[in-house]
Amino acid sequence: MFICNHCPYVLAVLDRIIRDATALQALGIGVAAICSNDADSHPADSFENMKKMAEERDFPFPYLHDEDQSVARAYDAACTPDFFGFDASDGLQYRGRLDESRNRPAAPDAQRELYEAMKLVAETGRGPADQVPSMGCSIKWKAA
Template identity: 45%
Template sequence: MLRLSRQLDYGQPAPPFALPDTDGRIRTLEEFAPAPALLVAFICNHCPFVLHLLDGLIGLAREYEPKGLQVVAISSNWPDEYPDDDYAHMQALAADRDFPFPYLHDESQDVALAYNAICTPDFFLYDGERRLYYAGQFDESRPSINRPPMPGMPPLRTDLPVTGDDMRAALDALLAGLPAPQPQRPSAGCSIKWRPGKDPSWA
């Protein structure tokens, strides 16, 4: 099901996490404290919206790492209906695509709940004090898939290349010490696949 990311209260602190990456190492929010910018990206293996921009996200991570960006990707999907989202497939994808950032497994889905994540991809960009700075789309590009339009929303722009323009504008402003660009347009993607009985009120 198509979902739009939620526009949250900017300035809220990043919730802590302690999750295994695809090498089995536990990664925490605190270990990334030196980075002046932290992008937490909720993604998964199967979602066409994620796959559409994945190369762009990988490229952006490589480009902005020397400027101070740390990217952390998290998969919270319950893989019962989508086996490609299980931990073994996460490990394979991270290796095949040579992820330049850790890819974390949120098996309990507690971290997705803490971040108010709703879709894949869902992006949360934090400043050096780990206050929420940007929670919007990567760019306006969307994959060509057979889905009905969201009520009250314009058609998905499937004719545009993946550029990361919105995220780049936010990163450039953050790293320059400027206010976040406005408006922040929501990301669009597949709904997070919740465990039975785990789905939150906003899912």
């Protein structure tokens, strides 16, 4: 997943990201987060602040710094949060959202779309037919 420290969309769902990451890891599914934002224009997303957030929130996954933004470009990442789910052969099976909440609290009966999709991939090798793109803040690209 692509996340960052300052995005209100990420901050609104971060507890659920941590919950679902923990649940996916219990199923043997690997989870990693990447911050690709330009820290010069958005200092909250600096490597030092990333380390601080990961520690304070007790991230159960690695939080990686894509300083040159090459990873975000390779994945064609567009926003934070942006979720990518792969099968055991590194085939992209899910490119969708965490759930329907966007930057609001989730309804008690909100479907855990990312969790369910990755559970399906683990069980069948295939992602769901219907996938809704994630929505959030754009990646903060460095000036050319």
